Amino acid sequence: MIEVLAMGGDGAYVWSAYGITLAVLAGNVWAARRRRQAALERARASGGAERPRRRPTVRQLQ
């Protein structure tokens, strides 16, 4: 087992490369999720405040 993980003496290179890539993948997922969550939070907080009022239709004016 140890022998397999040592990668013929190049383990440090292989595992650090895989580790960094995994970190980049995970970091991207985390960042994307967080942004989406934050956007939803902000939408909830704003509560549609800036929504332009629907213009009254002709029928309502009559």
Next chain:
Amino acid sequence: MKLPRWFHQLGSPPYVYRLAERLSPWLGWSGCLLIAVGALWGLFGAPPDFRQGEVYRIIYIHPQTSYVGMMAYVVMAVAGAVGFIWRIKLAHAVAVSAAPIGASFVLCSLITGAIWGRPTWGTYWEWGDPRIMSQTLLLFLFLGYLALRASFEDRDKADRVSAILAVVGVVNIPIIHYSVEWWNSLHQGPSITRLDEPAIHASMLVPFLIMVAGFTFFFYWLLLNRLQGEIVERERDARWVQELVSGGRP
């Protein structure tokens, strides 16, 4: 020009948000699964390379990250062009979402390349290598795009200005790539010792392609996730977003 119906549907934020919601799990799980299978296969299943030994196993992640980085730039430029020409805000949202993902993948490919370079070329960084140089310039193009966007307060203006930059960049990338190759061909002295790459054997090719597919799915999954956030951010006060955040199904 008459555009097909799906084109207009893809311009509708709630439609795309829900489409992303539906596609996301499929892309995410298949991407993760393929990457897991490919990584295990590449790390433990595939035979060692007869010249590089075990360290060659970085080949299952390094080219894939640089390929995703380039794909992200193309996605960004195409989406930016579509948004600019047909004035579709959603396309701009796609372009914005692709940029940070692409930048992070290009950076990752430079780092893993440096790690791979150390045992094979004897150096972390080789200015003479055309692939390193074009990836570095690609990273700068991404950073320029992000910096340009960040300096605008008006989102609409940032969208259209950065779309122009992305399109100019994507036209230039082949020129940059070719010129760097040409420049390198002049410098290839005996000082650069490099293992030439023979055609890849089938037992190594299968996990390689699995990883390519896995990274592609993963990229589009990330893109959809970011896109959803971007859509909500842009449509914050729209009725459907308010219904979405107040608990009701959109």
Next chain:
Amino acid sequence: MGAFRAIVLRDLRVAFRRWSEVANPFVFFAVVVALFPLSLSPSAPELRSIGVGVVWIAALLSSLLALDGLFRNDAEDGSLEQLLLSPVPFGVTVLAKIAAHWLVSVLPLVLLVPLSALSFRLPASGLPTLAFALLLATPSLSVLLALGAALTVSLKRGGAIIGLLILPLAAPLLIFGTRATDFALHGEPVAGPLYLLAAMAAAAVSLGPPAVAAALKVGLE
């Protein structure tokens, strides 16, 4: 064509009135070039080996400094908007302004660069190629500079990021320009890189102005 000439002449007149602003980049160029021997070594063989690269990079960096006169000043006083509304096609206007900027702020570099290359002990035999390569590379550079200026025209402090935006795109110009000069110094044929520079200039001058015009229109809104 008449409008083209009128815009070029008008921009030249404006530039001569603000001559100190126009001259700044050339002084900057001289300072940068002078710093290299100070920071590296004044010995002739070393200067010769770095000279070509130094003068090209100094030219590239100094050209980033004179961009306010291209669009920004005109955008701030409203004259660019007038030009946009005039019957002259905006692409022609943009091309004229790029041409005027090239004449005032870039063309002098074609003279300055070979001169400073001489001070780096470059043999005079390479100078015609150096000047010719500059002549072919600078139109593309001018279009890129114009693009950078146009993309940032509506920003209060746009100058800082222009370098980040366009220097990576200028890498091919630098590569072919310096290699052509190097080839000439070593007595090798220089036609290849010069043709490529000419092709890039043709592409940049024909495809560039519409992109610059589009960026300006967004910026002026």
